[in-house]
Amino acid sequence: MAEKEKLLSQIPAVHRLREELSRKHPGLPEVFYLRAARRTTEILRQEILEGHLRGLSPEEVFSRAEEILSEEARPHLRPVINATGVVVHTNLGRSPLAEEALEEILSVARRYSNLEYRLSEGRRGSRYEHVRDLLRELTGAEEALVVNNNAAAVLITLNTLARGKEVVVSRGELVEIGGSFRMPEVMAWAGCRLREVGTTNRTHLRDYEEAISEETALLMKVHRSNFAIVGFTKEVSGAELVRLARRHGLFVVEDLGSGCLVDFARYGLRREPTVQEVVASGVDVVTFSGDKLLGGPQAGIIVGRAELVERIRANPLNRALRIDKLTLAGLEATLRLYLDEKIAVERIPTLKMILMTPEEVKRRARRLTRLLQKALPERARFSVVPTVGRTGGGALPLADLPSFAVAVEVEGLSPEELHERLRTGEPPVVGRIEEDRFLLEVRTIFEEEFPLVAKALKRVVEGAGA
């Protein structure tokens, strides 16, 4: 008891600790020093009372305080190491951007720009002009518009072209994307009525045809982003729908979800229809995301017939859904890379990770293993194991990406405990547990993050021994 009293009396005063932190690490808001000093003394107090602390050196106390200060001062939204193997991971921010996109964002963010100003004429311009020609060239569409995200693109397209009328959709395509984006509800918010046709597994052209009436505004196709219907199935292609729509003077809208500009089949992956193909098939308006397979910033891209896209642009909702200048800068730079596919697959991280060959993934897994073994020769075991990766983000939903991961076992820690400690460390590492093993999937870990993973693991292992 007397020993605890003595230790408690050695805890420095909050104001002294605060002053010392502020002197050693100047430039932060005052509240951070105060909070860090308070938390440090509280933690020390508790550890002493619980009998966890036997001695208290001023140096140790101060380094604990510095650690707590760095936690206080660090942003809430911050980088994470994605060791899940899911390339387009919505919870982890979807697509990391290409260097070219980052540079454009920085230069536009730092200073003023010609966002809505035509320099040649010295008068007001439109923010959409910066990506319009690029999108027309890349997709073959007559006209293009960009909004905040694809959910917004679908909403404004339906609201503009079908408000107060019916939209015919197959029952096999009434998808829920997650984050409460459900096709029937989006239709309701857009002010149109859903006319479901066909059955879950089979929808025929005559089902659409029989549903067409005075009330019909358009026929719609929705990409089954996160599921597949297999077995006894039938769906109507966009081209068939276009022919039917033309006979009745109607439009066809397709929500492509991910919307890729590169034909993945050329690289040995599952075929996904490209935006160019869908546009060429005659579909009047196509919408897709900027941050899924495209590998750019969050955005909703609308391409299609000039007269229809122009009507969508003029919808007052567009002002509420409009795209931000930083996004535009990143999107323009990303789209420019697509002008040469060789450059796109080389420079856009999302494409690069998806197209990484199993051999390359295995080489990286071995490299990471060697690094980890060197950093942690004791109490941890590493092995390279084959796994199956996923593209994620509602893209190539069933496409397996043969992959490799580093399985990590740490003495005295369950896979769950290991994962929790890695997730809550700095930088956080999010991995995955499979068959009671903790896995670091290397496809989605950047090469320059390897040393950080080693450091994070080292801290966890050493902490586990304390």
Ligand SMILES: *Cc1c(COP(=O)(O)O)cnc(C)c1O
């Ligand atoms: C992902 C997705 C959306 C939503 O796109 P966001 O860019 O996330 O808003 C809409 N429709 C489909 C089919 C999708 O896959």
